[in-house]
Amino acid sequence: MATSPPRPTPPAADCTRCRARVDGLCQTARPGMPPAVAAYKSCDRHIAAGQDLFGIGQRSDAVYNVVDGWVYLYHLLEDGRQQILHFALPGAMLGFHPVRGVPATYGVQALTDAVVCVIPRDNLDRLFGDHPAVAVTLAGLIARDRSLTYGHLTSIGRHRARERVAQLLLELFIRARAQWPGHRVEEMQLPLTQEHIGDATGLTGVHVNRVLRELRHDGIAEFHYRRLRILDPDRLVDVAGIDPHLLMQWTAQEGMADDGWSAALAPRVRAVA
Amino acid sequence: MATSPPRPTPPAADCTRCRARVDGLCQTARPGMPPAVAAYKSCDRHIAAGQDLFGIGQRSDAVYNVVDGWVYLYHLLEDGRQQILHFALPGAMLGFHPVRGVPATYGVQALTDAVVCVIPRDNLDRLFGDHPAVAVTLAGLIARDRSLTYGHLTSIGRHRARERVAQLLLELFIRARAQWPGHRVEEMQLPLTQEHIGDATGLTGVHVNRVLRELRHDGIAEFHYRRLRILDPDRLVDVAGIDPHLLMQWTAQEGMADDGWSAALAPRVRAVA
DNA sequence: CGCCCCGTTGACAAATATCAATATTTGTGG
DNA sequence: CCACAAATATTGATATTTGTCAACGGGGCG
Numbered sequence: 001m002a003t004s005p006p007r008p009t010p011p012a013a014d015c016t017r018c019r020a021r022v023d024g025l026c027q028t029a030r031p032g033m034p035p036a037v038a039a040y041k042s043c044d045r046h047i048a049a050g051q052d053l054f055g056i057g058q059r060s061d062a063v064y065n066v067v068d069g070w071v072y073l074y075h076l077l078e079d080g081r082q083q084i085l086h087f088a089l090p091g092a093m094l095g096f097h098p099v100r101g102v103p104a105t106y107g108v109q110a111l112t113d114a115v116v117c118v119i120p121r122d123n124l125d126r127l128f129g130d131h132p133a134v135a136v137t138l139a140g141l142i143a144r145d146r147s148l149t150y151g152h153l154t155s156i157g158r159h160r161a162r163e164r165v166a167q168l169l170l171e172l173f174i175r176a177r178a179q180w181p182g183h184r185v186e187e188m189q190l191p192l193t194q195e196h197i198g199d200a201t202g203l204t205g206v207h208v209n210r211v212l213r214e215l216r217h218d219g220i221a222e223f224h225y226r227r228l229r230i231l232d233p234d235r236l237v238d239v240a241g242i243d244p245h246l247l248m249q250w251t252a253q254e255g256m257a258d259d260g261w262s263a264a265l266a267p268r269v270r271a272v273a
Numbered sequence: 274m275a276t277s278p279p280r281p282t283p284p285a286a287d288c289t290r291c292r293a294r295v296d297g298l299c300q301t302a303r304p305g306m307p308p309a310v311a312a313y314k315s316c317d318r319h320i321a322a323g324q325d326l327f328g329i330g331q332r333s334d335a336v337y338n339v340v341d342g343w344v345y346l347y348h349l350l351e352d353g354r355q356q357i358l359h360f361a362l363p364g365a366m367l368g369f370h371p372v373r374g375v376p377a378t379y380g381v382q383a384l385t386d387a388v389v390c391v392i393p394r395d396n397l398d399r400l401f402g403d404h405p406a407v408a409v410t411l412a413g414l415i416a417r418d419r420s421l422t423y424g425h426l427t428s429i430g431r432h433r434a435r436e437r438v439a440q441l442l443l444e445l446f447i448r449a450r451a452q453w454p455g456h457r458v459e460e461m462q463l464p465l466t467q468e469h470i471g472d473a474t475g476l477t478g479v480h481v482n483r484v485l486r487e488l489r490h491d492g493i494a495e496f497h498y499r500r501l502r503i504l505d506p507d508r509l510v511d512v513a514g515i516d517p518h519l520l521m522q523w524t525a526q527e528g529m530a531d532d533g534w535s536a537a538l539a540p541r542v543r544a545v546a
Numbered sequence: 547c548g549c550c551c552c553g554t555t556g557a558c559a560a561a562t563a564t565c566a567a568t569a570t571t572t573g574t575g576g
Numbered sequence: 577c578c579a580c581a582a583a584t585a586t587t588g589a590t591a592t593t594t595g596t597c598a599a600c601g602g603g604g605c606g
Contacts, residue, residue, distance in 0.1 A: 077514075081431055083427040097420075098522055105519045106420075132405035135409045139369070142416050145419050150346070158354060193551090194553070202430030203594075204594075209553065213555095245375075252372045254372055434561075466584065479565095479587090498570090
């Protein structure tokens, strides 16, 4: 398959047991085999919690595949406030901008210590040339981001605070859970502050706190010091008030298409918990 | 007028003078020549204003290229309200979902009578196989949508009503203007109601009305019965409170990359008007 | 031990929604 | 061209949601 001579990195060894293979560009690789991407990566990069992978306005000649940790995409306002655009988990592809070489319009910051797999932009082009299907996969991944963001738009634009927070908790819970297939615990580490939740939902940290108090009081969900506990999944889905179709596409991948999952998950979303 | 039964069109002939070539998948075609896509389209489809191209939950075996007219993407709430996710102009590619064959999570409705170029999904795959670069172009287009939507998120999540409305008017003005290169009039037909503006900005039609009154009173912009007039472009950009980088990517295409346009437009956005 | 970040609470202010009545524009059929 | 109906816009009074400000508490970490 691969025609162009890739860099002499020893990535294959890492790539065969990379955590990020559950999703993203490497999701189609055969078990035990290094994914197509392996030959084109240059190195891994570690980012400490609170540090930027890249900042707003910064040009970059590489794209990044999140291997481990949580990061988030953000816009800044003049007064220092921020809007969080997206939480990226392992498998997420970052830094692919609409036009090659332009400065980034958003920044990416690590919530936890994180590791990204660096793919120089030139290598990415060779990868596309050698494996055309990868470009289609990438288009699908970006389209999934777009769908997710459409959901956020509706949440922020048309839902009240309670529903927005509920939807965010549910989304992060489900997306994080999808990374450990088979896991069924309703408690997890969520590396956020209440301020982060506010920045993502268009609310104030103070107001998020009030909403969380309600959700706790109503026995729906608890979030305390970076630990999330889903007390009543069904009611959480209810409060979040989202279209089940949308919910399913949060984690949908090519290959689970058509009817299998639709029938399996649609009845009620209990299945996800 | 004619809706359901699509007529067989001689695609190549149309494609050479298609309006949509200013942007989108066909933007890279050589002048006078039919674009690569031409050989893969099946027909054109006309949609009357107010009709859906496809509805929420609908499966589709085709993607669409907007040729003429305005359409918008929307989510619906249980109570009948809607959130407008995106306004699509000629050149926009619609119906490419994250996973092949799943039901659409959003609907698409025509604001004006519109024409779309229909590309059966199977043909699209053949197109990707025959012209791998098209898949990369598509990824870029979707990434541009994503950027735009990130901008909307920040607008709705962190800006007040005045700024949100200003940003929307500015965006639509600039994007529509980019379709007629060389045009410099500060007045245009904007096929929206104030309700639409509210649905896109997360506001009530009533409140949009009050904001528009202010903008008119302040001599910044007028919007009356589907006609938009920019009175003071500079101040409009100011009120919208937008990062110029972002603004530029509203219309950015591959090929105008690097520094030319950055230097040309950055100083102040007067250039856009 | 003490600091700092984060969470928590209350009182109050501001922004926006809601409801309802009226005006204006557009489109349609004579 | 006119008359009318329907859609859209406009305005005011009031209600609701959320933000702001300020103070205090509590827990982890050096």
